[in-house]
Amino acid sequence: MDWRDDRIGSALRGENPTVLAELTSGFAVIGDVQFLPGYCVLLSRNPSAQALAELPREERVQFLADVDLLATAVERACRALDPTFRRINIDILGNTDAFVHAHVWPRYEWEPPELVRKPVWLYDGVNWSDAATALGAQHDALRAAIRRELGASEALGPISNVS
Numbered sequence: 001m002d003w004r005d006d007r008i009g010s011a012l013r014g015e016n017p018t019v020l021a022e023l024t025s026g027f028a029v030i031g032d033v034q035f036l037p038g039y040c041v042l043l044s045r046n047p048s049a050q051a052l053a054e055l056p057r058e059e060r061v062q063f064l065a066d067v068d069l070l071a072t073a074v075e076r077a078c079r080a081l082d083p084t085f086r087r088i089n090i091d092i093l094g095n096t097d098a099f100v101h102a103h104v105w106p107r108y109e110w111e112p113p114e115l116v117r118k119p120v121w122l123y124d125g126v127n128w129s130d131a132a133t134a135l136g137a138q139h140d141a142l143r144a145a146i147r148r149e150l151g152a153s154e155a156l157g158p159i160s161n162v163s
Contacts, residue, residue: 004032008047008099018135020143021150025063026100028070028150030143035133036106036120037142038078042070044100052092052100067092067102073149074104081145084109089120 003010003017010016011027018029020040031039044063049055055063071088079085089105105120115122127133 006047007097008043008045011043012045012047020147023066023069023150025059025066028066028073028146030135030139030146031103032135033128033130033133034135034139034142035123035127035130036108036111037082037139038074038104038106038146040070040074040104040146042067042102042104047099049100050098051094055100063100063102067104069150070102071104073146073152074106076149077142077145078106081142082108086116091120 003015007016007029008027011019011022011029016027016029018032020028020030022028023042025042026045027043029041029043031041033039042063044055044059046055046059052060052063067090071090075085075088086107086109089103089107091103091105092101093103094100103120107116107120109116
């Protein structure tokens with residue numbers, strides 16, 4: 001079985017190569033595609049829950065707190081690596097994958113003008129399969145930066161230099 005067929009199970013078994021860190025509620029993973037460098041996902045450790053509301057309240061609150069940790073780490077890493085970083089978008093959709101997860105999307109000034117202020121989902125679908133932006137060794141420094149920030153994010157408090 002390919003790890004992509006069971007992203008949560010493969011993370012629980014230590015077989016998901018995209019895992020950046022294990023958080024209280026789940027796994028911080030870097031996205032399979034990086035057309036917006038730094039794209040990450042938080043996967044709930046509960047593979048049976050198909051929607052956020054299906055998690056018990058304590059797990060749901062912890063999941064949202066962990067989304068904040070991941071988003072903060074991605075923001076700090078991307079801001080340090082690219083001066084055109086703008087902001088973070090967070091999406092909890094569940095329309096395609098029936099398991100609890102949250103998308104953390106960095107946004108940049110270099111994005112096409114017609115998309116820079118729009119939802120990421122308006123990008124052409126080819127972006128999700130373009131080999132040129134697929135996750136690879138060229139993203140190792142970005143992975144390391146996000147991992148470092150995940151380790152530091154609880155202790156650092158508010159993000160500075162927010163524009």
